[in-house]
Amino acid sequence: MRRGVLTAIDGVSFDIGRGEILGVVGESGAGKSVTGAAIIGLVDPPGRVTGGEVRLAGERIDGLSEEEMRQVRGCRIGMIFQDPLTSLNPLFSVGDQLVETMRSHLDLSAGEARRRALALLVEVGIPAAEERIGAYPHEFSGGMRQRVVIALALCAEPELVIADEPTTALDVSVQAQILALIKRLCRDRGTAVMLVTHDMGVVAHTADRIAVMYAGRLAEVGPVSDLINHPLHPYAAGLMGAIPSLEQDASRLVRIPGAMPRLSGIPEGCAFHPRCPHAFDPCTAQRPPLIEGGGRQVACHLYERPSEAEQ
Ligand code: SF4
Secondary structure, X not given: OOOOOOOOOOOOOOOOOOOOEEEEEOOOOOOHHHHHHHHOOOOOOOOOOOOOOOXXXXXXXXXXXXXXXHHHHHHOEEEEOOOHHHHOOOXXXXXXXXXXXXXXXXXXOHXXXXXXXXXXXXXXXXXXXXXXXXXXXXXXXXXXHHHHHHHHHHOOOOOEEEEEOOOOOOOHHHHHHHHHHHHXXXXXXXXXXXXXXXXXXXXHHHOOXXXXXXXXXXXXXXXXXXXXXXXXXXXXXXXXXXXXXXXXXHHHOOOOOOOOOOHHHOOOOOOOHHHOOOOOHHHHOOOOOOEEEOOEEEOOHHHOOHHHHHO
C-alpha cells in the first residue's frame, strides 16, 4: 500500500484431509478469505504471496503459471462463493455452463457431459432437473442457484472445494439444506473442504475441525467438539461463547470487548492482548508460537511450559 507493506496473513499453516471439512472462522478482517484466495492464486493486486507453500495432494501449486493455475482452479479445486451470481454466467443456461466446465477439464463427449450434468442437478436437489437444465441463472431462486453453483464446483471432480461464506446470503432454513448438501456430497466423493465463515453456528454443524484466525494468524486449530466444548485460546473461547443454543439461556451469550485491529496496527506480541481478559507479562512483547498437543494446536502463552513463557 502507499503507506508501506501490510501483512494480511502471517505464518498460517494447516492441512485438510480427503473428505474432511475444515471450518476457518474468525471475525471480519481475520484473514479467512485472503487465506482462501491465496490458496487458489487469486489475491487481489497489489496483494501478493511472499512466502510459504500450497500443496495439493503433495504437489506444490503456488508457483504455477496463470494458465496452469486456471486449470487447477477449474478442475482440481472447486469454489463456492457467497453470491452465486459471481460464479454463474447470466448469458448461458445452467446446463450449458455445467457441460462447458466438464468438457474443458474432463475428456467427455457432449452427450456424456450432458448426461452427467443432469445427474448432478438431480443430486444437488434441483426439482424437475430435466426441464430446468435449459433454464438461465436468473430463473432460479437464491437457494436453487447456490445448488447449481455447488454442482458447478463439483462437476470436474475436484480434490478440494473452497466454500467462502456459501450460505450467508440465504434464509436460515435454506442455509441448513445447503450445508447438509455440501457435507454429504464432499463426504461421498472424498473431497476436502475449506469452509470459510464468520458464523460459528455453521461450523458447529458442518465442520470436522475448526481453525480459528485472528488478525491474520492462527489462534487455535482442533476437532470441532473439542473446540466448541473446551476452547483453549481466550479468543476462541469468546467466539464459542457467542454460539446461540436452543437449550441454554441467551444470557450466557458473551461479547468479546473491543474490535479486531487494522492491518496497519496489529499489536506487538500476541495480537489479541488488548482484548484478552487473561493477558499477562509476556503477551505484550512476545508473539506466542503455535504449540501442538493432543491433536490440537494453540497459540497462547497460557499453554507454554513456564520456562518457555519466561524466556
Ligand atoms: Fe491472552 Fe496472552 Fe494468550 Fe494472547 S497469549 S490470548 S494475550 S493470554
